[in-house]
Amino acid sequence: MTQEMITLPARRWSDLGTLRQSGLWRLLGNSRIQLAIAILGPILFLTIFRSMLPLPGPLQTNLQAMTQPPSLGHLFGTDRMGRDILSRTLAGVQISMFVGFAVALLALVVGLVMGTLSGFFGGVIDRIMMAITDIFLAFPSLLLAIGLVSVLGTGMIPVVLAISLSDVPRFIRLQRSMVLSLRNRAYIDAARTVKASQVWLMTRHIIPNTIAPLLVAASIAAANAILVEAGLSFLGLGIMPPEPSLGNLIRDGQSYLEQAWWISTLPGVVILMIAIGLHFLSDGIRQVLDPRSRK
């Protein structure tokens, strides 16, 4: 070799580099994500371990303790049936989080697959896909939800499907537009010069690079889904009471705002915190991904 070897100056690229590169490390270093963890972490922790807490069951009524304001015995107070609101809120978080994540996951997976095919192959597939998404986007999303809930009946699964039905076209669009911009990247060309297959291009080059922005969108979709579920509950189409989804809790208590503010306000604060946490999370992911913010 006539070329001298160029070795990396040690002070610039420490061995931590690879670890840092692994993404997780960088994510954890982001202040927004730390904030998101600070908000979501305790809520999730309490939710997961709520059965170990000294709390009455979320459905357990107590006619001796009806409509009590927050106190040491009932940190969030009780509702009109004497049920402990903290316990119900934590159970609600579990349900709402499930709805949120299920919706996000569903939208993500379907959007990823359909959007990739549509954007990558273009042509007839693309046009049909776009026409279909057009139709779904032209639908008021609430009607989509109402229709689906009516067909499938109420409950967790129909609600998840109903909410994701209006998210999916958006995800398809998002993925498609990213695929379109990635499709002409030089590294795709490089792979094409060695006759890489379409599947190879999609799975190795396109999807890994679109996952992260999709995750950002998904975490917002999760936050939205939690709120939409609350709206559906208000119209009597969400998760059915007494299952204490956060939407149900807020709805149950909203007519008691004057008499017993805590019934709907405290679960409302929790829903807000979750939504804010998810937004911080998406902001954080975005920041970590955006090369400009890395400067």
Next chain:
Amino acid sequence: MNFLRPIQALNASPTGQTSLLEVRDLHTHFLTDGGTVKAVNGVSFEIERGERIAIVGESGSGKSAMAMSLLRLLAYPGKVVAGQINLNGRDLNRMSERQLNHIRGREVGTIFQDPMSSLDPVMKIADQMIPPIMRHLDMNSEKARAEAIGWLDRVGIPDAGRRIDAYPFEMSGGMRQRVMIAMALSGRPKLMIADEPTTALDVTIQAQIVELLKELTSETGAGMIFITHDLGLVARFAHKVGVMYAGKLVEFGPVKDIFARPCHPYTQSLLDTIPPVDQAERRKLAQIPGFPPDMKLPLVGCAFKDRCAAAHERCFVEAPDLTLRGPGHRAACWKPEGLGEARRKDAELVPPMTHSEEDRVVVEVFNLHKHFTGRSVLPWKVPPTVRAVNGISLNIREGETLGIVGESGCGKSTVARLLLGLDPATSGDIYVDGMAQMVFQDPASSFNPKMMLADIIQEPLVVTGWGNRMERAARTRELLAQVGLDESYMSRYPNQLSGGQRQRIAIARALALKPSVVVADEPTSALDVSVRAQIINLMVDLKRQLRVSFVFISHDLLTVSYISDKIAVMYLGEVVEYGAADEVFRNPAHPYTQALIAAVPVPDPVAEEARMKKPLSGELPSPLDLPSGCAFASRCPRATDHCRAEKPLLQAYSKSREAACHYAN
């Protein structure tokens, strides 16, 4: 131009001995989350009336930050933290924003790098130009409009009265930069700051703009600070040069002095990295090892010490200050001669390659066409067709390098894509013996950011099912070694690499399948001068060792002529001159080639002074409606009616050269 008079009158007035601009110990910091970047770290210089000063340096040297600091145009988190900026004796750094706004545009005009983004895209030229004139020169709108049209006319905008109502997007890059110049001059400033004003432009347009700036500033008597990384431009343009490295001026002095007797090792190295115009024998280009220091970290000693062959103990302890080396010539180095004897150490001779007619032809292209047809929804409308490649024929032998040059839009990149089979040709034949691989221009988008380098290099192997895992890993190590990188790179990711390292990886990937030809599309144009030399040296070595052929596409004529055996000059989808590199470069036959070469600035102020200064006029016509005759006729100084009527064909000019001009002989 009667409106030029007041400035000259002002300049003529006896304002005493103070310089036009005097910068003293300027410090600019960027307060990022990751720490404070000391971008400008104590810069001092002065500029006299009517003087043109060039500030050169590589990216990250702080030259742009310094220029923007002068008028406090830095965006957050940039901040001027200390220093004096005395313009005609008043310290701009102590002025309020409001006071400064009377200086900006009025006393100091600014031209920015990218004409495509420097004008507001949604406002007409008139709306961007006229209000500042009204404000600074206290004119009513009609007078200001007339003034603006006058300036547009002056900077060479044809039909200025009408074009003033155009939007920027309706103009070419060159035209927009002219508009920028007109805007900057319209306040009749005493000082112009031009931040890489020609970097984004084609070489012919660059020559036009440089001439224009030179002419106008000398006419108005304005001083000028010209930020650039192109030493050739400096030689052509500047009275004085400042060389910046790591936020400091390391050398400052009259241009001829600096080029003839550079004192700082960095200046010396920079000058040596440029391919010499003299092609008699090819020597390896000088290259500067290592990286510039991290400006966030505290610096002890000379900033250049890690990369300096002449560094000694003192350099590690104490930073040198600028000291006088000649009349007005200062340098910041402990050694009086800089590198001194060590300077030419690298420059070993490149043994010439032997080519013969027996070498197998690896690429043969015959009458290649590529037309892009738009889509028309209305069936009765004929869709517009762009003839990007319009009948070219080329061939490349084993181990040979073909350089393709031309302005942007001439079709050279399309040829590359056709050679690689990325796009189907409209007609014509491409024959490739073996495989064609590619090195791309933009190192940032060349790699999947989610893949490790080992996977990137191995990708062609995996896709084609070459070898097993062990064999592929071995091949990867071999390839890394060939491009001068060690094994530790295998587990890294693209964003951990510098631009030069990325191009090495790109070359390694291209070589993985042992292709017969590597197509390199502007592989060095995004790189700094010193790194560019490394990549060129690498390619020259590989070509010799592996006898792989290269197609080297670039607008940088000096580099192309240095690396190529043959050159094809393209204009509007056609080859207008084709032949041995040395011959084409030294004795161009086609008027277009001649103009291109004339436009290339040579890093030698003495030679530059002697060169023809009339740049090629006009711009590349639209490829949508090609003329029936010679495509170049519209810009050709020698064009006749015959040229406009009849298309010249590529025909033998000499034994080893062809040209497409009726008057080439």
Next chain:
Amino acid sequence: MLTYSLKRLAQLFVTVLGVVTLVFFTMRMIPGDPISAMAGDNLSGAALDQMRTQMGLNESLLMQYLTYLGSLAVLDFGNTVTTKLPIIQLILDALPVTVSIAVGTIILTVLISIPLGTLAAYMAHKGHKTLDNAITGVAMVLDLMPSFWTSLVCLLIFSLALGWFPASGTVTIDDPVQLMRRIALPVLVLSMAQIATMARITRTSVLEVLSEDYVRTARSMGWSELRVLFRHALKNAALPIVTVVGLSFGNLLNGTVIVEFIFTLPGIGNLLVGGINSRDYQMVQTLILFYALIFVIINFATDLVYRVFDPRVQF
């Protein structure tokens, strides 16, 4: 332009046909029909079946679909299934209310969110993160509150405690003052969510524009930061903002459903929910058709507005 219009028209046709078909079959897949929806507690199955036959609901689905398409082709939207009211008239009566709410919301949103977003962007650009964070934080909190909850809180505060706005009352466009008094609170509630979104978009796009080169150019010509902000940055940032305004208008038609219910406003959201609850096929089909048309028209209008803001956009 002609090409563009033709393309748009074809797109509109396909979208609308798809929407119509989808609604037609979805509505009929939903269990329960208009008759069963009508039935209270004291009607027997036999009595209802008699009505069902009489209303032609026992015909084959395909026949019903073809009949429907046929009547659409001659722009006959028919009557409500159970109450025999002319649907087009109902929609035309309800549309002004909903559109007033939507337009009012957009206006209020734009008036608040664009200065707010611009301010936040400007502050972020200057590195004053605290104010930026405060603005975006408040906007986010507003965005995330469920509208049925804020509706009630607003009613309690503005209607009951302060007595500024009535909670009920007839609404017609003939009485604009009453109309505005009645839609004030719904507009406020809807704006809360919209303001956050739009302020965020404004902030992002203005922030992006502020770091563009031409902003620096304008600064280099001696213009003050404020002038640059409003003359250059905002104008350039308008494009994404217009897109969002267009999109949110579509979303608003959706979002009015809940506020129309709570504030008892006779808008089309009310018609829609009523139509779904009473399984009034004809009503829901026509309404969705309207929604789809509005959606497509708004998209078209957004494109036209693009041209105003950005001369580069050509059709």
Next chain:
Amino acid sequence: MKMTRRSWVTSLVAGTMLLGTSLLAPATALAQEKALIVRFYDDPAGFDPANIFRIENENIAFNIFSGLTTYDGVTGELIPDLAESWETDDNITWTFHLRKGVQWQQGYGEFTAEDVIYSFNRILDPATASPYASELSGIESMEAPDPHTLVITLSAANGNFLHTVANYHQGQIVKREAIEAAGDQVRWKPVGTGPYYLESIDVNSQIVLKRHEDYYKGPAPIETLDFQIIKDDATAAIALRNGEIDLLMRQGREEQLQTLEAEGFKMNTVGNYAVSLKVLNLEDPILQDVRVRQAIAHAIDYPSITAAIAPSLQAPAYSILLPWMDVFSEAAPRYEYDPEKARALLAEAGYADGFTLKVLGTSAQGVSEQQQFEIDYLSQVGINMELELVDTPTYNQRRNAGDFMMAGRLLPAVNPDMILFSYLHPDNLAPGGLNGARYDNPELTSTLEAAQADADPQTRMELYAKVQEIAMTDLPYIPATASNVFWPGKQSVTGVNINYLAQVNFWDVDIED
């Protein structure tokens, strides 16, 4: 240019402020004539007596139309309306003496016996497709010997026929000319002989009734009834508290009632207006065991439930009939809360370990608090109550089809026969009829038929008592709760007497200064 832009901004600001002041200014209304603003709680669905549904619509119709008889708002007794008097010997032939000089609204002339015959025939005409046709199917013939006498002959004896011809559904008398003039818009162009006529309707927001000046009892005190559609209960309460409306047609939220009462509003109410039943599908292998049904009845403590969740709106119910009905029997068995007994009964029936009870419900409000309590109570005796919630149309459809294990029914009726026949007689088995329990006990059937036919009041009462005893022993339906209806209003609004059909005769209503 600059000037114009600035002045444009100025005028915009000024305009906004002006608009703001006008927005905040209280609405001024001229109150020369008496007008009452009443909350109406759902979309109006039309007022054609042949095809009328839901109590709120029936309330409007009640004030527009008249029947041969009507219900007293205070006592709930049947009282004369268009018929001044009537006689029958055998509960088969009914002779009605009609009031003279009754004027139709909107100039349709004087009311005669022909109008009654037309109205009843219209209901019976299959072309009308009235769901109430079966109510009148017992009519054999109708004759009008003179314009003010009507003789109706029934095919079978019916002691409760006066309920059938009351001012309710099929009993409301319409005018042939008005019906024919309205064409297919009958439901929106009602013309009756009642105290108010329909002046205008905006199906989205408002129904305006004007008083019928020629009403046979004289014009009503209030000139205009303005029904405002306010669907949300909470909003409606705020509107009343704000003084925007005078009277709430129903308030269904306990907490709002408490607030309104605390603020001094007049709580017009009627108690025990309808009973809410649990319908048990007797074809279900588990529920066909009477012990299981009785166990369920013993297992749930409805008095505690109603006291806990809605002390104003609900009361426990102990029978399929309501105590104010004339044929109500105190002697029928009652099922007090007794979990021990319930467990014992279950064990006897072979379900000592309990079973799963699937309950069909409507999703409109999700699982109600009552249902949650029911789940709790049933779980105490080992019954696992599983709710299946579907939306209202589906719920109605499945309920009518009899497609459930246990469902619910609310029985708003004053005619005890209407309840007993519909729910207990085998002729009315689901899916055709309302007998969703598919209850068929020949003993009860014959007793019921005898009771209806018997002309002697004493025997009739005894037979009805027996019917109730059998029904409450077999327990195809479990009485759960009885509803109370509230129409909270301003103190100045008087005469709001809600009858047992939850209706108010606005002729009695007045506004006092």
